[in-house]
């Protein structure tokens with residue numbers, strides 16, 4: 267990692283955008299290609315985060331730029347279903363994400379959640395790259411598997427190129443309306459002021475290989491993926507040297523709290539900076555655990571931690587390591603500060619069903635209140651506010667006019683089906699419609715049931 271005298275950690279990247287623009291597919295595509303080609307290449311997906319080592323990125327971008335200089339050890343992409351909320355979270359001092367990919371569907375242009383994502387990014391001052399996805403939907407598009415986008419574009423007919431330019435200009439106009447200059451990344455002479463657009467395709471295509479028996483090969487299209495990867499890494503390492511400079515001080519945020527069979531409650535964390543070592547004593551929200559499974563892990567990485575007493579961890583808060591000269595009590599206090607600051611913002615008054623983000627732990631409402639949108643997703647726990655919040659079940663499916671939604675807005679009516687632990691409460695809620703009342707506190711009142 268230490269090249270050019272720099273000691274940089276891996277940048278952390280979030281994927282954002284409107285539902286159905288292809289966020290998940292894009293990630294599948296980045297991951298899948300390599301798996302299919304049998305070159306795991308060190309890619310690891312321990313948790314809702316995928317780590318791409320630099321060697322892997324270099325290999326995949328070879329055709330694009332064989333001499334690409336990569337100064338970072340790799341790239342960590344966060345892709346949990348509720349990851350959107352985490353662009354909003356700050357582990358102490360700095361945000362979790364260094365850079366973002368904003369996915370736009372080339373056929374749809376900017377959509378409501380694209381604009382909301384944009385506003386979040388602006389607010390956080392987070393740099394981003396636009397992935398203009400689904401270029402394969404242009405009429406007559408010829409697939410060029412995993413090709414750099416310029417190469418793929420050169421293979422297209424004049425008609426396809428014209429369609430592309432038409433859509434591109436339209437979408438650049440829409441960005442302009444949001445006060446943002448954008449440009450195709452390879453034409454962009456002023457990155458930083460002008461945001462770069464990388465056309466991509468992430469669809470799975472069927473290839474029919476004819477023989478006596480038809481052989482069908484399923485593969486990802488993947489045009490533009492090399493460009494996206496290289497641009498992300500190069501842009502981050504060029505403009506964020508200070509931010510990405512490796513520091514020994516552990517900076518670590520809890521991403522998810524999960525029960526795993528045979529391990530009890532585990533927490534998935536993103537190690538933003540520093541090193542976690544075997545035997546380290548860690549503190550999360552006042553509860554103690556011991557880090558066990560790896561000898562040593564260096565930032566940035568996503569890790570699963572198994573330990574005693576993690577049940578009440580709150581997602582979005584920090585994990586602390588107790589050093590040899592540290593006072594355990596002081597650290598416990600610091601950890602609890604995180605929790606206090608979120609708990610004071612929770613409205614526990616009145617009756618109601620509280621719906622919370624999917625990526626959160628037991629006292630889940632905590633993170634929701636700092637998120638300006640309400641993300642509903644399968645697996646989201648539903649809680650009732652008695653004494654504390656009591657989890658009565660988890661969302662099994664969500665429908666809005668028979669269309670599944672993974673995102674809910676104020677005023678929207680959604681039917682939520684739950685899989686529950688408490689049969690009585692579950693009975694009461696099953697199949698009912700809820701109106702999203704308040705985006706901020708994410709409280710769904712029983713009075714507004716259909």
Ligand code: GDP
Pocket residue numbers: 283284285286287288289290291292399400401402403466467468469470
């Ligand atoms: P997300 O909601 O943003 O995560 O979107 P998904 O990755 O789940 O994709 C939504 C739909 O768009 C799925 O049906 C995908 O197959 C389709 N899709 C995603 N990427 C592409 C693409 O590049 N081209 C085409 N034609 N379809 C795509």
Ligand code: MG
Pocket residue numbers: 289290291
């Ligand atoms: Mg998705």
